[in-house]
Amino acid sequence: GAGVSQSPSNKVTEKGKDVELRCDPISGHTALYWYRQRLGQGLEFLIYFQGNSAPDKSGLPSDRFSAERTGESVSTLTIQRTQQEDSAVYLCASSLGAGGWETQYFGPGTRLLVL
Amino acid sequence: AQTVTQSQPEMSVQEAETVTLSCTYDTSESDYYLFWYKQPPSRQMILVIRQEAYKQQNATENRFSVNFQKAAKSFSLKISDSQLGDAAMYFCAYRSARGETSGSRLTFGEGTQLTVNP
Numbered sequence: 001g002a003g004v005s006q007s008p009s010n011k012v013t014e015k016g017k018d019v020e021l022r023c024d025p026i027s028g029h030t031a032l033y034w035y036r037q038r039l040g041q042g043l044e045f046l047i048y049f050q051g052n053s054a055p056d057k058s059g060l061p062s063d064r065f066s067a068e069r070t071g072e073s074v075s076t077l078t079i080q081r082t083q084q085e086d087s088a089v090y091l092c093a094s095s096l097g098a099g100g101w102e103t104q105y106f107g108p109g110t111r112l113l114v115l
Numbered sequence: 116a117q118t119v120t121q122s123q124p125e126m127s128v129q130e131a132e133t134v135t136l137s138c139t140y141d142t143s144e145s146d147y148y149l150f151w152y153k154q155p156p157s158r159q160m161i162l163v164i165r166q167e168a169y170k171q172q173n174a175t176e177n178r179f180s181v182n183f184q185k186a187a188k189s190f191s192l193k194i195s196d197s198q199l200g201d202a203a204m205y206f207c208a209y210r211s212a213r214g215e216t217s218g219s220r221l222t223f224g225e226g227t228q229l230t231v232n233p
Contacts, residue, residue: 031219042119042206042223043160056220089158098219100148100212101167106160 002026004107006092012113013082021077021110025094032075033093033104034067043091049075050098082114117142117209121224128197129232135182136192136227138207146212149183149190150221155203163205166190168212194229202231 005024013019025032031050035043045059049069060066064083069075079086089111093104118141128134140149151163166174166183173181178195194201207224 033220035221035223040226042225043221045220045222048219050219059220091158091160093160100210100219101165103162103165104221105162106152109158111158 004092004094004105006090006107006110008110009108010111010113012115014115015084016081018078018080019082019112021079021090021112023075023077023092023094023107025073025075025092026105028072029094029096029105030072031095031098031102031104032069033095034075034077035091035093036061037089037091037109039088046077046090048098079112082112084114087112087114117144117147117211117222119207119209119222119224121207121227123227124225125228125230127230127232128194130197130199132197133193133195134197134229136194136205136207136229138190138192138224140188140190140207140209142188142209142211144211144213148210148212149181150208150210151179151181151190151192152206152208152223153201153203154206154226160206164192197231199231199233202229204228 007022034046047057052069064080067077089109091109093106095102095104147168149166153161164176182191204226208221
């Protein structure tokens with residue numbers, strides 16, 4: 001499996017709990033992105049990593065959202081004190097570089113439901 | 116900030132026919148990239164076709180082609196000889212060419228749900 005993988009596939013949590021979503025990018029891809037997709041809507045950008053630094057985290061909706069990346073590998077998106085409006089599919093993508101022409105390859109997403 | 120608009124929430128086409136999905140965008144930049152992604156029920160986003168803004172020639176990938184009108188800021192997708200497997204949500208996306216800091220994100224439209232009727 002050489003594609004982007006994400007875990008868990010589905011997550012149900014109670015309001016107020018913290019959740020961690022994981023993304024494994026394609027090996028060798030230096031750029032990694034997180035997007036959020038609410039039901040019936042397009043994707044919203046959350047954060048971008050180049051290596052393990054985040055040059056652009058302007059899409060994070062609140063300080064309850066944070067993300068980190070270990071080297072040029074796994075990334076974790078953490079949502080603290082989850083709210084019902086956080087319910088969405090969270091998609092991760094990676095690309096070889098961060099140039100505009102580079103194709104972003106997407107994972108299958110994590111569907112988060114906050115009760 | 117750039118915006119992308121897809122004015123057709125749903126479209127349908129008969130198998131083997133041709134369908135065109137519309138997309139318009141708003142930007143003050145002159146150099147950028149445009150993409151069409153397909154999202155089947157599996158949720159996996161798949162790149163269908165892409166276009167560089169500085170290229171006048173419209174991109175083509177097998178049965179998929181685009182009509183890129185830079186002055187009108189329009190980027191429509193034409194699917195020829197539609198197949199049942201083309202049924203999916205289609206998203207138009209914009210990406211700045213400004214650089215690796217703020218230029219890397221994709222800005223998506225709301226999507227068009229395409230149904231292919233046998």
